[in-house]
């Protein structure tokens with residue numbers, strides 16, 4: 755697969771490394787690509803670096819991994835290049851307020867995946883990689899007993915297959931939690947967010963979360 759990665763920070767670099775190791779061609783991008791030259795050169799053949807526009811145009815599948823306060827410019831850059839492509843949105847809609855406290859950047863009750871689908875209406879949005887800190891994945895990827903789960907949500911069956919494959923190749927167990935409209939469980943404040951869980955634990959917590967939210 756040709757994977758375009760928008761954002762070359764903790765998340766972009768981590769999955770670039772894991773997917774490159776799994777045999778995919780990765781194209782890492784940022785607003786200032788020069789900062790990432792050594793990292794990409796270190797990956798070797800089959801790893802490229804450039805702008806978000808170039809990464810999105812190159813890719814079969816895009817991973818969006820930028821900070822939410824700057825997400826609009828990333829979306830604007832990639833929008834012309836992601837028609838009918840799967841864009842896996844790893845962003846969390848969070849920023850910091852003037853006191854340095856985390857704050858939500860979408861209205862309470864909105865679902866981040868659906869918000870992204872409105873921003874990129876020509877793409878097929880999937881949601882994953884939001885719920886696990888990169889440091890956990892670094893240490894827990896490919897660990898067995900217990901294997902660490904990565905929940906994901908996307909609408910089309912073919913995209914479910916692609917996302918499950920990419921999560922598996924990152925050394926995690928894919929757990930399909932439904933379509934994009936079901937992806938609230940991947941957003942901050944859900945009980946699966948920022949915690950290392952097995953697939954059974956993810957399923958139990960997602961079911962409880964939905965029950966609570968339906969009540």
Ligand SMILES: NC(=O)c1ccc[n+]([C@@H]2O[C@H](COP(=O)([O-])OP(=O)(O)OC[C@H]3O[C@@H](n4cnc5c(N)ncnc54)[C@H](OP(=O)(O)O)[C@@H]3O)[C@@H](O)[C@H]2O)c1
Pocket residue numbers: 760761762763764765766783784785786787789806818819820821822824825826827828829844845846847848883884885886887888889
């Ligand atoms: N870190 C985690 O453990 C974790 C886990 C789950 C989800 N997430 C989510 O993943 C996203 C990225 O987090 P991170 O920790 O990887 O952030 P990070 O380490 O701060 O890296 C962000 C990267 O995005 C690039 N960037 C920022 N705005 C951009 C834009 N408009 N266009 C292109 N590139 C842009 C930055 O480079 P330039 O400044 O050069 O553009 C930088 O390489 C966030 O939404 C975060 O909530 C993070």
